[in-house]
Amino acid sequence: MVKYTFFGYNFEHMSALDSFTVLERQLLLQLGDRLRRLRKAQGVGTVEMAKRVGISRTTLSAVEAGDPGPSMGTYLRVMSVLGIGGELALLAGDTLQPATPGSAAARSRRGRPVVQVLVSADLARHQVQDLQSLALHEEAVRLARSDPALLLQAQETLERWLSSGNSRSMSLWQEWQDILRHGKWRKILGRTRRAQELRQASPLTAVLPDHVRRSVLDQVSKLKKGVVLGDGTAIGSTS
Template identity: 55%
Template sequence: MLLQLGERLKRVRRQEGFSSTALAELVGISRTTLAAIESGDPSPSMGNYVRVMSALGVSADLALLASDALQITPGVEDRPRKRPAPAVSVLVKADGSHDAQDLQSLMLHKEAIKLMLSDPKLIDQALATLEEWRSSGSSHSRFLWDEWSVILHRRDWRRALSTSRRGRELRQASPLPTILPAPIRAAVLEQVSALKKGVLLGSKPRAPAAQGGPS
């Protein structure tokens, strides 16, 4: 299973246009660890597997794996069913407007970092925005803008994507969303809006297998 998962992650990474260096930098792991994950090595922690899946946008299946409703019986597909298989469904929902806002900010920053990894010129654009803000903006945010300048020059994306309190403060004073094209921003807002209402993940029950012809 790990071999299959690793191969899938490698395939998705290539489809998304990530080099192994870029993805490892985005996730905050070494290239060696990423190579181990893509080869299905059991030595990397589950947390690192999850981080890679999240960065590539293939982590929805984790909700099913964590659900008590998911039960798999080997060879069950080879046996006729007398009853339909039960539906497996998990409702994924953002709890409260504050959580949804944090999620929206995090998703916007992930998309911005993807763009900057593929086009480093966008980093200069974000730095230019910072300078404009410094010359005319509020002094209360200046220390956050100074930190953003360090992040952009060092390309230390882990600080930008941190879920800590400091990470949230940084994203509130971030220039990164300004580099996003309107369609990407709209797509993120639509996803977060759907999560506020609740997104149902899962499978529909299958029809019963044929029980044979008439007697």
């Protein structure tokens, strides 16, 4: 279990049954998209932005894609360069942790700032489907890493597909052979067009347990309506 704080809310990254797994993913996707739009609104290109932040263009692309790979520190550096000061103040301020007993902060009656973040999936059908596909594959990869039997089952499924004859998905399936054999999971967990095509021809989701699949679908369904984080609510509270 990994515990972390994001925008003042405590999250626990747990199992596939954790009700906030997809919420966390969509929160990063939403953040990355907004950072990309803000950079463009400021008229800053990717080369210049990466230089200002001190990261590679590849890492910047990952941040703007909402990839969980880059560290939270990298996200914060991008936010800082874009001039998002209020959020950084909340992240770094003592309002996010109990004040030291007897300190001025502890004696202060000043109310804690209220922050609300609306997390929702784009209602456009292809956006929702891609979020759902991405979430299913992240769970499938996690399970395949921990259970060699599931990985073997996916390989056997793929071999049956390949032996079935000609198909428009043949080139994708052949690429899947390499992905499964060498664990090249980043190829399928990105937001590139190729990653989306690979997920559409995936043998991995076929081996997902039904309860995991239902959990992901239920979470995506809730995100369609929008989930508000705020008013002091701790999501997956560590307390």
